[in-house]
Amino acid sequence: MTIETYAHLEQRAIKRKGSRAMLESLLSKPLTAAEIKAIPDDRWLAEFTKKVFQSGFVWRVVRNKWPDFEDVFFGFAIEKILMMPDEMLEQKATNPAIIRNLNKVRTIRDNAYMISDIQDSHGSFGNFVASWDPLDITGLWEFLKKNGKRLGGNTGPYALRYLGVDTFLLSKDVEDYFTQHGIITGSARSKRSLKAIQDAFIEWQRQSGRSFTELSQIVALSCGDNYMGLQR
Structure with a gap:
């Protein structure tokens, strides 16, 4: 049609x-490509994490608790997150200051690994996203789904939109x-x-x-x- x-x-x-x-x-x-490149890697991890926790949950609650998430997870500094052993992740998942969901907490380190891998090839995650073919945005969605954790569905696309990446969204309307x-x-x-x-x-x-x-x-x-x- x-x-x-x-x-x-x-x-x-x-x-x-x-x-x-x-x-x-x-x-x-x-945002422009130059502005996308300037987004620090910790902000990509922070927004991916926020959208993972907001998925299937009350967004307002996650927003209200977000300053505590930042404190508990070292401001989402990639190097520090990668050094966290399983025991520390499990301990942090019991902290009442955040939303206590171990499976979602584990995605923080998993997605930090994805970002770290991109750092090796592109210097930063912002460089990687800015260099992606803008006419194949669904290809970037698929990359996040395959290489990240819990970034499929609307989670990855909503994180991209919030950070200023030019993407359409598959909202209900x-x-x-x-x-x-x-x-x-x-x-x-x-x-x-x-x-x-x-x-x-x-x-x-x-x-x-x-x-x-x-x-x-x-x-x-x-x-x-x-x-x-x-x-x-």
């Missing part, structure tokens, strides 16, 4: 939000859009669906010059129950 044009998609989002100015106010922009428009059938996570979704975003980017981040938000704001703005 042919996807709708970006112009049509944008006009529907504008109508739902009440004005172009209102729509623009709801959009966020990704975005998934519903592609299903209702007949662009995908079945799981949005199948290889066929991911290719169809990514191809659609690439085409909208060609037409509009907008980032995947903005386009993803526009898709979400153009459908579903998220009416807000100056008028309905």
